[in-house]
Amino acid sequence: MASSLTKDAAQQVTPVSGGKTFFGHPRGLATLFMTEMWERFSFYGMRALLVLYLVAPTAQGGLAFKAATGAAIYSVYNATVYLLAMPGGWIADRLWGPRKTVAVAGAIIMTGHFLLAVPFEASFFVGLVFIAVGSGLLKANISTMVGHLYPDRNDSRRDGAFTIFYMGINLGAFAAPLVIGTVGQKVNWHLGFALAGVGMALGLAQYLLGTRHLAPKSNEVPTPLGAAERAKLMKKAMFWLVLAVAFYGVVTATGHFTINWALWPLSLAGLALPAYYFVKIRRDRDITADEKSKVTGYIWFFIAAAVFWMIYDQSGSTLTVFAQNNTAGTLWGFGFPSSWFQSLNPLYIMALAPFVAMLWVKLKDRNPSTTVKFAYGLIGIGLSFGVMMLAQAAATGDTKVTPLWLAVVYLIQTVAELSLSPVGLSVTTKLAPEKYAGQMMGLWFLAVTAGDCTAAIIQLVAGNAFLSEASFAIQGAVVALAGIAFLFYRKRVISLMGDVH
Incomplete structure (x- = not known):
């Protein structure tokens, strides 16, 4: 990452629209960086409050849902965001083009947050729908526009650009719970949601002002309907x-x-849709036998990723409820609201990602294979719930455990994420049949949907027992054992991958 930010890199730049550069990159990167940072600020800030508001008693201004129902609502909402990334990409490809799609998405997201700020339950759930739709439209297209800034796919600045862009994501995600979480929990829930809307408004305003710096290709509709x-x-x-x-x-x-009439159909749809897509691709007569074998191999990576996200994305639901009910709000004499725990993951990512990237480079020929990295990610995320089992055991009666328990859990989960998530994006592009190159990336997002929907079903079936020691132990053990099985089965998966390593 550092090399992309040097003065030497700046001297090599030919900006999209001429003139000034952004750390040696086209100025359009600054526009997209700020847009994504503010969108993530609004998204993660609202997400830090979501479950807390859903389960808070009416006397405290909340909606007084049971903890399990609140967690399931969160899981289904998060799943829907990733589910809608596929139609979001389609809309840009066939109707509006990426630039217009992102502008519309920002307006929809902003409207959704302001609807959450209205103190009526119906308005709240309509607002969630708006945010999910807008996030799906934006998520699929803003990264594409970063790539458009570099017409030459071999441009040495591309990787650095995505690294800078990724930092914008994590800066927004880190700051949001500290600001929006504090206002929502300490002042007023709806004021916190409104603040998320203000964040998205700032992102949308600077995006509209900076669109002239984006690549002309971002304004094109690739295959008009x-x-x-x-x-x-x-x-x-x-x-x-x-x-x-x-x-x-x-x-x-x-x-x-009841709310279950929405949660159950969406949860089941989130599992059925990926299965449908895989069957469709495998039965397509246009793909070769080698491509079909690679798709079969990819299915194992997809299942592993879905199992991973099933636990990982409970950070905003299960772990948030545990933080509120069972974790002390002070550490070494310093007090803070429970929503602040949501800032730990992006903080850890910003601190650890450069070292992990350097480690893979340093290992060279000893660099673990994709299958091994996936196995490590599964084992790590399983172990994190083993630690949660111990934390829940320590929180007996009215005892509130030290925040260090959750700090350790989030650290383990972040290391596991860095082992699996970036590699998953890479292997998706490598194993995709030529005919389905774009849609396979959408399938990768559906792994998150499938994982979140699985978590929602567990939460709905288990009820409030989803916060028990047994629940943490069973989920953690199953996922860790899945990682070990993936490790032992890797030769079979590798044989299906053909010439991809």
């Missing part, structure tokens, strides 16, 4: 929309509607 195809699509969309409205209208009118 024809009039006949558009009309056919609209008919299908209206059919399913009317069907959904009619169904839920009947359920509501008959007095049977």
